[in-house]
Amino acid sequence: MDLTTVWFILIAVLWIGYFTLEGFDFGVGMLLPVLARDDRERRQMINTIGPVWDGNEVWVLTAGGATFAAFPEWYATLFSGFYLPLLLILVALIVRGLAFEYRHQRPEAAWHSWWDRAIIVGSYVPAFLWGVAFANIVRGVPIDETKDFTGTIFTLLNPVGLLGGLVTLFLFLTHGAMFVALKTDGDIRHRARALSVKLGLVAAVVAVVFLVWAQLHTGNGWSAVLFVVGALALVAGIAAAYAGREGWGFIGTFVCIALAVAGLFVALFPDVMPSTTDPAFSLTTTNAAATAYTLKLMTIVAAIFTPLVLGYQAWTYWIFRKRISIHHIPEAELEGAH
Amino acid sequence: MDSILDIARWQFGITTVYHFLFVPLTIGLTLLVAVMETLWLRTKNPDWLRLTRFFGKLMLINFAIGVVTGIVQEFQFGMNWSDYSRFVGDVFGAPLAIEALLAFFLESTFLGLWIFGWDKLPRGLHAGCMWIVHIGTLFSSWFILAANSWMQHPVGYKYNPDTGRAELTDFAAVMFNKVQLVTFPHVILAAYMTAAAFVVGVSAWLYVRRAEDDRPMYRLGIRLGAWVALVAGLGVAVSGDFQGKVMTEVQPMKMAAAEALYNTEDSCAPFSIFTIGTPDGKTEKFAVTVPCLLSFLATGSFDGKVEGINDLRAQYQEKYGQDPGARYYDPSGNYTPIIPVTYWSFRYMIGLGMGGAFLAALILFLTRKGRAPTSKWFGRIAVATPLLVLFANSAGWIFTEMGRQPWVVFGLMNTSNGDSPGVSPTEAWISLVTLTLLYGGLAVIEVGLILRTIKKGAAPFEEPPNPTLGGGTDDEDRPLAFAY
Numbered sequence: 036m037d038l039t040t041v042w043f044i045l046i047a048v049l050w051i052g053y054f055t056l057e058g059f060d061f062g063v064g065m066l067l068p069v070l071a072r073d074d075r076e077r078r079q080m081i082n083t084i085g086p087v088w089d090g091n092e093v094w095v096l097t098a099g100g101a102t103f104a105a106f107p108e109w110y111a112t113l114f115s116g117f118y119l120p121l122l123l124i125l126v127a128l129i130v131r132g133l134a135f136e137y138r139h140q141r142p143e144a145a146w147h148s149w150w151d152r153a154i155i156v157g158s159y160v161p162a163f164l165w166g167v168a169f170a171n172i173v174r175g176v177p178i179d180e181t182k183d184f185t186g187t188i189f190t191l192l193n194p195v196g197l198l199g200g201l202v203t204l205f206l207f208l209t210h211g212a213m214f215v216a217l218k219t220d221g222d223i224r225h226r227a228r229a230l231s232v233k234l235g236l237v238a239a240v241v242a243v244v245f246l247v248w249a250q251l252h253t254g255n256g257w258s259a260v261l262f263v264v265g266a267l268a269l270v271a272g273i274a275a276a277y278a279g280r281e282g283w284g285f286i287g288t289f290v291c292i293a294l295a296v297a298g299l300f301v302a303l304f305p306d307v308m309p310s311t312t313d314p315a316f317s318l319t320t321t322n323a324a325a326t327a328y329t330l331k332l333m334t335i336v337a338a339i340f341t342p343l344v345l346g347y348q349a350w351t352y353w354i355f356r357k358r359i360s361i362h363h364i365p366e367a368e369l370e371g372a373h
Numbered sequence: 374m375d376s377i378l379d380i381a382r383w384q385f386g387i388t389t390v391y392h393f394l395f396v397p398l399t400i401g402l403t404l405l406v407a408v409m410e411t412l413w414l415r416t417k418n419p420d421w422l423r424l425t426r427f428f429g430k431l432m433l434i435n436f437a438i439g440v441v442t443g444i445v446q447e448f449q450f451g452m453n454w455s456d457y458s459r460f461v462g463d464v465f466g467a468p469l470a471i472e473a474l475l476a477f478f479l480e481s482t483f484l485g486l487w488i489f490g491w492d493k494l495p496r497g498l499h500a501g502c503m504w505i506v507h508i509g510t511l512f513s514s515w516f517i518l519a520a521n522s523w524m525q526h527p528v529g530y531k532y533n534p535d536t537g538r539a540e541l542t543d544f545a546a547v548m549f550n551k552v553q554l555v556t557f558p559h560v561i562l563a564a565y566m567t568a569a570a571f572v573v574g575v576s577a578w579l580y581v582r583r584a585e586d587d588r589p590m591y592r593l594g595i596r597l598g599a600w601v602a603l604v605a606g607l608g609v610a611v612s613g614d615f616q617g618k619v620m621t622e623v624q625p626m627k628m629a630a631a632e633a634l635y636n637t638e639d640s641c642a643p644f645s646i647f648t649i650g651t652p653d654g655k656t657e658k659f660a661v662t663v664p665c666l667l668s669f670l671a672t673g674s675f676d677g678k679v680e681g682i683n684d685l686r687a688q689y690q691e692k693y694g695q696d697p698g699a700r701y702y703d704p705s706g707n708y709t710p711i712i713p714v715t716y717w718s719f720r721y722m723i724g725l726g727m728g729g730a731f732l733a734a735l736i737l738f739l740t741r742k743g744r745a746p747t748s749k750w751f752g753r754i755a756v757a758t759p760l761l762v763l764f765a766n767s768a769g770w771i772f773t774e775m776g777r778q779p780w781v782v783f784g785l786m787n788t789s790n791g792d793s794p795g796v797s798p799t800e801a802w803i804s805l806v807t808l809t810l811l812y813g814g815l816a817v818i819e820v821g822l823i824l825r826t827i828k829k830g831a832a833p834f835e836e837p838p839n840p841t842l843g844g845g846t847d848d849e850d851r852p853l854a855f856a857y
Contacts, residue, residue, distance in 0.1 A: 078857060085857045086485035089440065093477040099447050100470035107462020107538075114451025114458075115793040118800050125448060126811060129441040133815065136437035139857045140822050183455070183795035325463045329541045336471055344478045351482050354493050365852040 053094035062211010064158025108323035116184025131157025170199020175309035205238035235273035265294030381453035401568020420590035427831035457791030476513035492854035522553035572598030577755030606730030627776035640676035725765035
């Protein structure tokens with residue numbers, strides 16, 4: 036297989052890693068005001084992702100870095116083109132990341148609630164905007180002959196882009212609810228499971244509409260298979276959650292997100308960023324790629340270290356495998372609580 | 374469309390200097406916390422565990438800002454510098470991607486294990502996690518400094534006129550660039566010095582203020598920190614000296630700009646410690662100078678020749694000024710960095726760094742053989758030590774990056790050719806203002822939390838659980854040893 040194709044697949048794998056893992060982190064953050072009834076329950080939720088959220092976020096840094104190295108033109112066009120959405124995502128990731136680390140540092144109730152807001156907003160914004168970004172990549176955006184994006188922020192906020200945003204938003208909400216149901220015990224576990232079914236049904240509707248659009252727009256046989264199996268996985272996951280099988284429910288949303296992203300990449304191939312101005316200006320796996328030397332070097336590094344990373348990340352999940360109950364959360368005196 | 378050049382440069386300067394206020398402290402503190410935890414395991418002295426937890430907490434507050442502002446660093450190459458990214462991506466992207474894969478995963482995963490693992494991991498393994506985090510920070514530094522060294526002194530590539538970009542031909546040459554080999558020790562030792570000065574400062578400040586009972590513990594922190602700061606400080610000076618000689622070889626203009634040396638000195642070039650001159654920096658009114666020192670810094674010999682700005686500029690105009698359309702062409706025709714900036718940042722770097730090392734030595738002297746100074750002055754020295762070193766780091770980076778101008782990649786690409794043509798000034802302004810305000814607010818919160826944590830001092834000793842691997846503790850219902 037051509038090395039440019041290998042790297043197209045690896046970039047897809049990195050985004051799959053990011054969305055399947057940080058997807059539930061975003062979900063947990065977004066559901067904070069919905070599922071938790073008091074500060075201790077909010078802490079119960081936050082602690083389900085406490086040891087792992089940062090490692091999950093590294094997937095997007097690796098995806099960004101790998102795109103820079105393997106497809107410099109794609110990196111340059113995408114990041115300079117989707118400027119304001121990416122800036123918003125950056126701000127969101129900054130305040131959200133700090134919130135996890137700083138929230139518990141002071142006892143005041145007001146301090147906690149400000150950081151709670153940072154977590155909630157900092158999770159909603161990227162959960163929506165990543166979908167907008169990916170929908171626009173698949174849909175195509177105006178790109179000129181020098182490979183520069185010629186639109187504005189409003190070019191990106193088209194109906195398909197907004198629909199894509201709703202898809203990731205609801206998929207991550209469902210994924211997060213499934214995760215909370217899987218990783219907690221007590222009241223919140225039941226609330227999360229019940230909610231995951233309702234959210235899953237909404238997610239299924241928007242996802243199916245979007246995937247049908249993507250398939251008609253640019254799909255092929257393989258993307259159709261991936262989309263259909265992905266959608267079935269979501270439905271099966273919802274059914275499993277309804278039947279009280281939280282592990283299978285989580286696997287359902289996990290597989291659905293993975294296959295939907297995979298299908299979008301398959302539909303995109305061999306383009307990486309189609310141009311709506313002129314198909315001749317589209318960025319492809321060949322005209323956006325790095326040299327064979329760089330790709331070969333990166334392939335060797337990835338072949339050695341990716342299994343290692345997967346190994347120790349999996350080990351972390353095993354170490355922190357226990358469900359967290361409310362009595363696992365040390366009681367803390369809240370100052371100024373009402 | 375108007376160029377976003379100046380806005381993009383200000384954003385890069387502000388976000389990078391800010392990011393690097395936290396990074397060296399983090400790199401050094403991961404090492405010192407790992408050392409403290411290991412000393413606890415070895416000596417069983419409970420004070421080392423108290424210090425581990427105390428400085429571990431301060432390290433985490435600091436680490437968090439370094440992590441989240443690091444995301445901006447990786448994204449803004451593409452956002453504000455898309456032409457730069459297209460030109461260098463084949464060379465420059467690889468170290469960044471490898472940094473994420475090798476270093477960021479390691480740091481974030483094992484930091485999570487360390488924070489939450491007190492009741493999940495056996496003690497030795499728990500301490501090992503912090504060592505792994507530290508190794509992760511070293512990997513990270515290696516790759517990002519290799520990328521930066523390539524911008525200072527591009528090697529291991531060839532220019533491909535068909536694609537119009539620099540293409541990697543020899544990855545080992547990029548990894549072992551001679552600039553990299555002197556920069557890495559300089560930056561890492563400066564990071565150790567920063568964190569050690571922080572440990573000294575915090576420990577000494579608390580030593581003066583706390584009850585007698587805690588003094589032996591803070592004394593451990595003072596002595597450990599002061600020794601590391603002093604030794605690392607000497608290493609910073611030595612490695613910096615090597616760095617100066619390599620810099621003179623590959624970027625002679627930067628050395629001339631460090632001294633504002635306009636005319637070539639054939640031998641025994643003096644180094645000015647302090648100058649009052651005209652505002653344009655071209656004529657001096659008063660100066661304190663050390664004879665022949667610049668020759669030594671630049672060449673290793675007191676009668677070495679040091680080329681001046683005027684001669685070098687003429688050479689560069691001859692070499693790079695013939696083709697106005699070229700990537701390396703300087704539209705101003707100047708080929709010279711902003712001299713007052715390079716001159717003063719070079720002096721602040723050296724002066725503040727040496728001041729920090731001097732204070733560390735003074736603290737060692739004042740606390741020798743069990744002496745226990747508790748005067749207010751001792752506390753003030755303690756507070757000054759880390760601040761001097763912290764700002765020496767900033768000055769060093771301002772010098773090395775501003776001294777490379779007008780190029781973004783020395784001799785290959787002028788900075789004015791690297792920005793994003795597709796980004797409007799409005800967008801760039803929104804980004805600059807948003808990030809600056811956000812960073813300013815976060816600085817207030819971060820410093821507030823650091824000071825609050827310091828004032829509380831180290832928590833009393835509490836025997837941590839010692840679980841078997843994967844088994845956890847006997848009592849499944851007991852609260853987590855650590856929770857957010």
